[in-house]
Amino acid sequence: MSDLVQLSNLSPYPAQPGATRAYHAMVKPTGSICNLDCTYCYYLHKQDLLGSPSKFRITDEILENHIRQYIEGQDRDEVVFSWQGGEPTLLGVEFFRKVIELERKYKKPNQRIENDLQTNGTLLNDEWGDFLKQHGFLVGLSIDGPRDLHDHYRIAKDGKPTFDKVFAAAQLLHRHNVPFNALCVVNRLNAKHPREVYRFLRNEIRPRQMQFIPCVEPNVFKNTAPQFWDPATLPIQDSPAAHPGHPDSVVTDWSVDPNDWGSFLCKVWDDWYRHDIGKVFVNHFESAAAVWMGMDAQMCVYHQFCGKGVALEHDGSLYSCDHYVYPEYKLGNIREVSSSRMVFSDRQREFGFNKFHSLPQQCLDCSFLFACNGECPKNRLIRTRSGEPGLNYLCSGFQKFWHHIDKDLKGICRDLAAGRRPGPR
Numbered sequence: 001m002s003d004l005v006q007l008s009n010l011s012p013y014p015a016q017p018g019a020t021r022a023y024h025a026m027v028k029p030t031g032s033i034c035n036l037d038c039t040y041c042y043y044l045h046k047q048d049l050l051g052s053p054s055k056f057r058i059t060d061e062i063l064e065n066h067i068r069q070y071i072e073g074q075d076r077d078e079v080v081f082s083w084q085g086g087e088p089t090l091l092g093v094e095f096f097r098k099v100i101e102l103e104r105k106y107k108k109p110n111q112r113i114e115n116d117l118q119t120n121g122t123l124l125n126d127e128w129g130d131f132l133k134q135h136g137f138l139v140g141l142s143i144d145g146p147r148d149l150h151d152h153y154r155i156a157k158d159g160k161p162t163f164d165k166v167f168a169a170a171q172l173l174h175r176h177n178v179p180f181n182a183l184c185v186v187n188r189l190n191a192k193h194p195r196e197v198y199r200f201l202r203n204e205i206r207p208r209q210m211q212f213i214p215c216v217e218p219n220v221f222k223n224t225a226p227q228f229w230d231p232a233t234l235p236i237q238d239s240p241a242a243h244p245g246h247p248d249s250v251v252t253d254w255s256v257d258p259n260d261w262g263s264f265l266c267k268v269w270d271d272w273y274r275h276d277i278g279k280v281f282v283n284h285f286e287s288a289a290a291v292w293m294g295m296d297a298q299m300c301v302y303h304q305f306c307g308k309g310v311a312l313e314h315d316g317s318l319y320s321c322d323h324y325v326y327p328e329y330k331l332g333n334i335r336e337v338s339s340s341r342m343v344f345s346d347r348q349r350e351f352g353f354n355k356f357h358s359l360p361q362q363c364l365d366c367s368f369l370f371a372c373n374g375e376c377p378k379n380r381l382i383r384t385r386s387g388e389p390g391l392n393y394l395c396s397g398f399q400k401f402w403h404h405i406d407k408d409l410k411g412i413c414r415d416l417a418a419g420r421r422p423g424p425r
Contacts, residue, residue, distance in 0.1 A: 022076045023343045026322045027066065029095070030086040031056035031314040036120050036162060038212065039153040040187055040215050040254040043086065046325060047220045050313065057091070060098075061315040065334050067102040073340025077111060084322070094235045095132050100135055103140040116140060120154070120181065121169030122162055129176030139173060139180035141166065143205060145197035149190040153254060170205045182207035187215040188244050190258035194267040203226055209281040212268070214261050216379045216393055217252045225326035226378045231389035235382050238396065242382045250381050251393065262397030266404045273408055277423045288402075291371050292409040293416070301376040307352020310343055318342050320351045323378040360388040368402040 032046035033056045047056065071079055081103065096117075103113045117132070118140040132139060143166050144150040151161035173180045182201050184190075190197050201210050218229065234250060235241035241248040244255045256264075265284060272282060287298040298367075300309050310331070311322040318339055320329040329351075333341040342348060359374045362384040366372070374380065374392055383394040390399070408424075415422040 020075045022074050025312050026082045026084050027312045029058040030090050032086045034087040037157050056314050058314040063294045068106045069338045071106045080114045082116050089119050089123040122165040129172050132178045133176045141180050142182045142183045144184050145190045146200045154190050179208045181209045181211050183211050185213050185215050186256050191256045194264040198268045211283040217255055218381055219252050225328040237382050237385055256368050258394050258397040261394050262400030265401040291415055295415045304373045305352045306355045306357050307348050358390050360384050360390045
């Protein structure tokens, strides 16, 4: 579950021929194959949904096609390749040496190529550290807090805990001076321990940025694509079924409770604002500060429109989004059509614009629409109090958070306008 690459610098859909083209693809070179068996993983079931797991490895042909098309299809001076899974390090360092060679082969003059790698960290060693440092990779390391909170859901295939290996990976990345972000899935358990999680990441893991990712999975996620739910079955906001743990809950038991999500963000914000502003970087806080200052959000989930961040599976199939890897959202295959043509197609354009156009009236009337824009459409699992479908499952939590930080953010804006260091007085 990743927000590793910030998408705020991507241009809107080209309005006319010759306009700047830019998009981002999350590549799954091993498909959903992973050496862990995390309880809350939204991707492991793709083995059954998309095909035989024995074939879940990208071929040399598809890899080269992707790298060539991805570079040719964009006009930016910088192109960012993102490698995820599953677990991409299962392919070994030699696979990524091949990636570097192909990127150099197809790179345009004066173009900068960047790479990032999302990993559970359990397979990292000194060879990986040397390679990642040499080639300037940014790493996203999945860790959910201190040992007891991390090991509750993040377990290996044999059921054993993974904390020690992940903690060792963080220390290895520091030793090799490899920049990395901590990707923390905020779930039903660790959401109740916000300060413990935040201070552990800040003091012990010391990442470049903390990325808090709310765990929200509908209880039918293994076989039902987002927005293909029966609207009549969606619960009303604040009803018992709109929370985890209820027999008729719309989400899995491990999903974060909306109220706990709001409390988690608020309590981490208070700690960060009092002690760490300007020193520690948190994805939701950086994005909120940007929009309060009238700039673009730094996370795709808060943009008005989406559709510029697609997912490429190991077999060359391209999907509308990393969280929409279902047959209903397959755009095509890069062996037959270039990825840029699919990204800028009418179908994907409609997908992206629908994020805003499908908002219920309750969202359109909200004073914090500018900050949220309904967040990610995959989380629109409930109905408004008036019964209109399409409301974000986390709405009550976000409302709590936006109200909580509004005064502080206005103060930050005043401080910056006056040339002062922002923070509490």
